[in-house]
Amino acid sequence: MNTSKLPKMLYGGDYNPEQWDRSVWPEDMRMLRLAGMDIATVNVFSWAMLQPDETTYNFETLDDIMDMLHKNGIFACLATATGAHPAWMARKYPDVLRTDFDGRKRKFGGRHNSCPNSPNYRNYSTLLASKIAERYKDHPALLLWHVSNEYGGDCYCDNCAAAFRVWLRRKYGTLDKLNEQWNTRFWGHTFYDWEEIVPPNALSEQWTGDRTNFQGISLDYARFNSDGMLDCYKLEYEAIKRHTPDIPVTTNLMGTYKTLDYFKWAKHMDIVSWDNYPAADTPVSYTAMTHDLMRALKGGAPFLLMEQTPSQQNWQAYNSLKRPGVMRLWSYQAVAHGADSIMFFQLRRSVGACEKYHGALIEHVGHEHTRVFRECAELGGELQKLGDKLLGSRLPSKVAIMYDWENRWAIEYSSGPSIALKYVDEIHKYYDALYQLGIQVDIVAFDDDLSPYDIVLAPVMYMVKPGMTERIEAFVKKGGTFLTTFFSGIVNENDIVTLGGYPGELRSLLGIWAEEIDALFPGDSNRIVMKDSLGALKGEFKCSLLCDIIHSEGADVIAEYGDDFYAGSPVVTRNRFGAGEAWYVASSPDAEFLQGLLSALCAERGIQLLPGKQPGVEVTCRVKDGRSYLFVMNHNANAVTVTFGEDYGTDLLTDRAVSGDTQVEGRGVMIVEAS
Ligand code: GLA
Ligand code: ZN
Numbered sequence: 177m178n179t180s181k182l183p184k185m186l187y188g189g190d191y192n193p194e195q196w197d198r199s200v201w202p203e204d205m206r207m208l209r210l211a212g213m214d215i216a217t218v219n220v221f222s223w224a225m226l227q228p229d230e231t232t233y234n235f236e237t238l239d240d241i242m243d244m245l246h247k248n249g250i251f252a253c254l255a256t257a258t259g260a261h262p263a264w265m266a267r268k269y270p271d272v273l274r275t276d277f278d279g280r281k282r283k284f285g286g287r288h289n290s291c292p293n294s295p296n297y298r299n300y301s302t303l304l305a306s307k308i309a310e311r312y313k314d315h316p317a318l319l320l321w322h323v324s325n326e327y328g329g330d331c332y333c334d335n336c337a338a339a340f341r342v343w344l345r346r347k348y349g350t351l352d353k354l355n356e357q358w359n360t361r362f363w364g365h366t367f368y369d370w371e372e373i374v375p376p377n378a379l380s381e382q383w384t385g386d387r388t389n390f391q392g393i394s395l396d397y398a399r400f401n402s403d404g405m406l407d408c409y410k411l412e413y414e415a416i417k418r419h420t421p422d423i424p425v426t427t428n429l430m431g432t433y434k435t436l437d438y439f440k441w442a443k444h445m446d447i448v449s450w451d452n453y454p455a456a457d458t459p460v461s462y463t464a465m466t467h468d469l470m471r472a473l474k475g476g477a478p479f480l481l482m483e484q485t486p487s488q489q490n491w492q493a494y495n496s497l498k499r500p501g502v503m504r505l506w507s508y509q510a511v512a513h514g515a516d517s518i519m520f521f522q523l524r525r526s527v528g529a530c531e532k533y534h535g536a537l538i539e540h541v542g543h544e545h546t547r548v549f550r551e552c553a554e555l556g557g558e559l560q561k562l563g564d565k566l567l568g569s570r571l572p573s574k575v576a577i578m579y580d581w582e583n584r585w586a587i588e589y590s591s592g593p594s595i596a597l598k599y600v601d602e603i604h605k606y607y608d609a610l611y612q613l614g615i616q617v618d619i620v621a622f623d624d625d626l627s628p629y630d631i632v633l634a635p636v637m638y639m640v641k642p643g644m645t646e647r648i649e650a651f652v653k654k655g656g657t658f659l660t661t662f663f664s665g666i667v668n669e670n671d672i673v674t675l676g677g678y679p680g681e682l683r684s685l686l687g688i689w690a691e692e693i694d695a696l697f698p699g700d701s702n703r704i705v706m707k708d709s710l711g712a713l714k715g716e717f718k719c720s721l722l723c724d725i726i727h728s729e730g731a732d733v734i735a736e737y738g739d740d741f742y743a744g745s746p747v748v749t750r751n752r753f754g755a756g757e758a759w760y761v762a763s764s765p766d767a768e769f770l771q772g773l774l775s776a777l778c779a780e781r782g783i784q785l786l787p788g789k790q791p792g793v794e795v796t797c798r799v800k801d802g803r804s805y806l807f808v809m810n811h812n813a814n815a816v817t818v819t820f821g822e823d824y825g826t827d828l829l830t831d832r833a834v835s836g837d838t839q840v841e842g843r844g845v846m847i848v849e850a851s
Pocket of ligand 1: 325326428451453483489490491521531534
């Protein structure tokens with residue numbers, strides 16, 4: 177993104193002055209400046225104001241907002257306002273309303289309430305984006321475009337059904353091919369006419385939640401739904417680009433949100449942005465992982481933190497406050513993982529409706545003498561001091577974790593072997609082990625280049641897409657270390673089982689055959705019994721969830737199951753393949769085992785641990801122009817002592833020289849530029 181207009185980290189957030197009397201606007205501006213803010217995301221929910229009826233457009237208020245921002249030295253992240261359609265549109269053109277999973281036609285209300293395949297929604301949203309782009313293309317406040325808001329959800333209406341059939345024809349060409357790939361001879365579901373195909377919701381193939389009778393159709397519908405919403409985004413994107421080819425366009429994503437395939441989306445975004453709303457009990461390593469996933473979407477390029485709350489949310493069950501220092505700490509956590517902005521929802525707390533108890537820079541009291549404001553203003557001052565130092569810097573990594581949305585859909589649509597199997601949780605277990613060791617990780621897509629890495633982990637790689645096996649084999653042959661787990665290599669991209677024994681195409685790479693898959697009840701476990709020690713890893717550990725019963729076909733057996741009728745059969749194996757090795761972990765191990773295993777693998781490959789790591793302390797490293805910046809974030813409430821090398825560098829936040837033992841206060845942060 178071209179940040180030359182603003183050579184520092186963007187600081188600001190969602191701002192809805194059109195929801196307020198103009199008499200408060202000057203106070204808003206004064207307080208935003210006081211907090212050191214320089215960007216406001218405006219116009220997110222203004223469609224009803226901008227277009228009060230089908231033929232009238234009125235931009236007067238938005239003109240004034242844009243001018244006011246500019247006069248106050250604040251840039252606009254200008255939204256296209258299409259995240260919620262106006263009431264008149266729902267009444268006049270009911271095709272904009274969605275049909276939900278249970279088959280109920282929605283009425284006006286809610287927010288992400290437009291059918292992605294509604295001709296009227298597509299037409300009017302594109303038109304609005306185009307009018308806004310044309311009007312503000314030369315406005316000096318314009319810095320960034322924000323299309324719609326948090327795309328999500330799904331629709332099962334007749335327009336979607338028709339569009340789904342078109343999508344399927346394009347994908348399969350013939351009904352014969354579709355019938356084969358969906359295995360429709362099962363239960364006699366063979367289709368003889370495209371018109372017989374209906375969306376797989378509660379009225380047809382799908383049960384509540386994720387379960388479905390036919391994974392093929394449900395998986396394709398998930399892809400189709402993600403693609404349909406992406407098409408809506410692309411229509412607006414293209415309309416905007418016709419007027420402002422050089423201004424970056426984004427839409428705010430939602431981390432591990434399941435419904436949209438963000439790797440596909442990111443190809444059409446100039447810069448990734450996302451909204452980070454961890455709960456008080458979300459593991460900090462989960463948030464770290466999510467930032468890394470967002471950074472992965474554009475191959476490691478920096479992203480924008482578009483939203484976070486300065487204090488509390490309203491939509492969780494228990495909306496506790498961010499404790500003093502936590503907003504700052506979590507803001508820097510985003511930066512530490514690749515964010516080039518810190519932005520909030522919201523700048524002024526609304527007076528009515530469901531977000532009036534959502535935290536804001538400006539609270540209901542209306543002045544700046546609040547804890548939240550003070551903390552925000554202090555952070556604003558620090559960001560000014562940091563200037564452009566970190567902008568555009570990258571996070572080098574030798575370890576990658578593979579992640580894929582379609583794989584997740586397929587795993588969780590699968591009927592059996594266990595409802596407890598959650599893809600993101602398994603990814604997080606491996607991520608957390610590396611995080612606890614102080615090893616920086618890249619997340620990569622299933623089709624990303626693996627060559628920059630020494631170690632590639634692919635937990636629960638259930639779906640193997642065309643070409644993947646060859647690429648992973650080539651990576652290992654050249655000397656790479658690859659690791660995958662239970663329930664991997666099972667199906668192709670349409671959820672059709674690869675016959676001839678699990679793990680399918682990966683069998684020769686891994687040197688094993690998985691004969692059966694056992695599902696353990698909650699609370700039950702088996703044991704991983706190490707045959708010899710591996711680095712410091714020895715003895716016994718717990719494993720649970722699923723247990724693949726495997727046979728070695730050339731792989732070394734590193735550990736065996738300790739219990740049940742398959743006690744003594746392999747649970748962890750290593751297969752030498754070319755110059756590298758391929759590991760199989762046949763069950764879901766406890767954290768202690770994973771840390772031990774990954775520590776041993778990283779040590780073998782000479783992968784360096786970042787300095788400063790200890791319990792509750794997070795470390796990452798960003799680099800730019802040959803300079804490196806070590807982030808040390810103390811998530812503990814109490815101070816800790818971190819040991820650096822002699823004359824290690826300078827803390828950019830305090831300008832203090834950093835050398836040897838150094839205190840980091842509770843919830844404190846250091847950004848140390850290495851000397
Ligand atoms: C989302 C939305 C915002 C707001 C916040 C509240 O991120 O994009 O408009 O509703 O949630 O947390
Ligand atoms: Zn629809």
